[in-house]
Amino acid sequence: MKIHNFSAGPSILPQEVMQQAAAAVQNLDNSGLSLLEISHRSKAFVAVMDEACETAIRLTGLENKGYKALFLQGGASLQFLMVAYNLLENKAGYVNTGTWSSNAIKEAKALGTVVELASSKEQNFNYIPKGFDIPSDLDYVHLTTNNTIFGTQLKTIPETPVPLTADMSSDIFSREWDYSKFDLFYAGAQKNMGPAGTTLVIIKEALLDKVSRHIPSMLKYKTHWEKDSMFNTPPVFAVYTSLLNLRWVEAQGGLKALGAKNAAKASLIYDEIDRNSKFEGFAAVEDRSAMNATFNLVNPDDAEAFDKIWNAAGVSGLKGHRSVGGYRASMYNALSIDSVQVLVDCMQTLEENY
């Protein structure tokens, strides 16, 4: 039976990426060696790292604008710390839109003053705050562009008088927009970029020397910038497989084409949530995420029946996060619209039969 994988992350990647990654683990480009057993200083791997960085910059439209892409380790959680370590001299502004924003705020608070510019906590993060003031004396502003747990997504990039940084872990490479409005953004790979185990950081050179504190080598963006992500052994497999996926993104027509596909998938499920008397959406309509649709049963007693229906249809990974309950359909780049249709059919089956 075909499995329709709605996992929130680590999540679905294109089948051809899986196949190419598996082949490279056995024999990289007919070299007779596995991807896993070659030196990261070999020509073959240096070329992989270079192409991965260049492709990330090209896809985000940031060529010749003073940015570099870095492939690091430690996930977004380590970036929460690194952003503050490298940029927070006095005071920074954070927008609190969920669990991950809150964690970013927590790490930054230990290193300086954090101003919470806006928060949707009082409504269990079911919307994206807008129209808040951004003081010009901040070192930077930090946003989360997509909130995986709550199913909300930033649609309009706020204008800021100070550098703008963002956690894009769950919606990077999912839509076309003006990445040049951000001075630094990062993403754990395991949603739209690749397998778990590497973190993409795209940073402007102007942000490398911003604070007076000592920054440990591994936490310092400048270290990785100067060594082109090769200060120490990079996570070879995760970088290689991310490259395979970024090549796939380009072959699909890039972010414009994928953005259209993702919008179509989102319309399909949200239209059904709104139409179907058995379901209600969790997030505010205007802030609904195209990546993670969060929804609940109107009558929780229907859960047993609904769970049976979607399990039988091969749908996987639909359980909502404990902070929201109900269901979460994560629809990253590699998920087909056919899989979303299967889920919509399950929702209709519930309404028709119960």
Add this chain to the structure above:
Amino acid sequence: MKIHNFSAGPSILPQEVMQQAAAAVQNLDNSGLSLLEISHRSKAFVAVMDEACETAIRLTGLENKGYKALFLQGGASLQFLMVAYNLLENKAGYVNTGTWSSNAIKEAKALGTVVELASSKEQNFNYIPKGFDIPSDLDYVHLTTNNTIFGTQLKTIPETPVPLTADMSSDIFSREWDYSKFDLFYAGAQKNMGPAGTTLVIIKEALLDKVSRHIPSMLKYKTHWEKDSMFNTPPVFAVYTSLLNLRWVEAQGGLKALGAKNAAKASLIYDEIDRNSKFEGFAAVEDRSAMNATFNLVNPDDAEAFDKIWNAAGVSGLKGHRSVGGYRASMYNALSIDSVQVLVDCMQTLEENY
């Protein structure tokens, strides 16, 4: 042609591990899903993480002794920082046996007083210092058990009145010895444990609350101890493949059997280095590493001829590090004695024909 992979790291892993890893990337245990697209909170992956941690503890003989194994990210380089962040309140002692020791010292110095207990720097790190005093007022001592670049290896664990920590990146799981003499040790995976992208830390519970400073969440051992290496998304592929390799280590007979195999490989190459008039070893004889044999040509003019011979024989990854020059034969667990014999034959061919 069969390739004999003497790469210093990322390095050779058993063929069956490569094959199993590739298979899991396509379809994990007949689940219909790739290892790369399942949640790290799924039963399947939690079982992988648990078994990997248990196997690491069992192989090192540390069951029921108050230790936990953690699978983290960032390589040994991040451990240089974490060890000091978590343990260095006032003063720590470091033994300087090479490039990586020096890097560990550099990171620690920013957080407290570092006493260099001993160093072999004045002889380009070609030996392991012994017999140095260890003051009892140190917070801990830090050693590097194997120096990949210079080809030296610690044979006798020093007695210490304070906690003992060690970087075992390049010789963990390569020999049977008393791991319980160490309170904390760590290893980047990419030599004897698995693919690049995860770092094993084995730590005693008593070391979790040693300092008064604030420790950022991701740098704090206690965070990862309490969350069983799942504070954030772990590097799924690297942990899974490390588990495959640790299972292989056990199936080979564990560290006793592998230690004997590694000793036999080391004897084979060092006997040839000593016998062959064309070569001389770099490291002091009593400190020679069973993992990385460093050697030079007596007459550098023979380099062209020798390089031709070993390239033609399918030998790969033999170039010495620029700090030492000459040649380095890395002979990690998965390298067969047959491959070492091929290299020895190349050395004999040079002597016989030139």
